[in-house]
Amino acid sequence: MEDTTKPIVMNKLNGSYADSESKIIPVKVHRAIQPFDPINKILIQPKLYSDKKGEGAFWKDFNWETASKEGMKDAGLPFSGKITFVKTEMNWPINHQVSFAKDAVQCSECHTRENGRLAKLTDFYMPGRDYSRFIDLFGVWNIILAIIGIIIHASLRIFFRKKIKNGAHNEN
Ligand code: HEC
Structure with a gap:
């Protein structure tokens, strides 16, 4: 069965539209499954790398128990000896794996x-995405009425120009 538990968000982004200092920044969401100490309720920082076997490094010994024990000792954090695995999410600022210019996000991907x-971000107006049916309709009718007005005005001018030419008041 699919695991539907929510991931632990390791670094939450706290910007909001109401905060005038907030900026839109691109991030990569790093999704992983990481070791967790269910007794102390903290993520485990395993020791990953070493030159030699037998020092507990995960990528040499492939043993979560020793890697967790050594890693937490190096980090100066408590370790109960119990390990479970949890889903995590981390927001990385985009300074790894930057895309080529041709793959850059286009204006129209948001707008x-x-x-x-x-x-999914609501509560504010974004040009190109949000619109008012009423204002759009109002604008369309403005254009239609302006064209009708121009036609009437031009017709009247053409009509009276002829009349004046034919009449006694023609100054030319
Ligand atoms: C990551 C999504 C995103 C991308 C990509 C993006 N925009 Fe925007 N843009 C926004 C948001 C969100 C707002 C609304 C900001 C606000 O109201 O504070 C906005 C607002 C604007 C505005 C209105 C500014 C204002 O003062 O009201 C213009 C103009 C605009 N964008 C043009 C562009 C152009 C041109 C590009 C491409 C070069 C672009 N945007 C790319 C998200 C984006």
């Missing part, structure tokens, strides 16, 4: 009415 990248 679009259909499933844009920021479609």
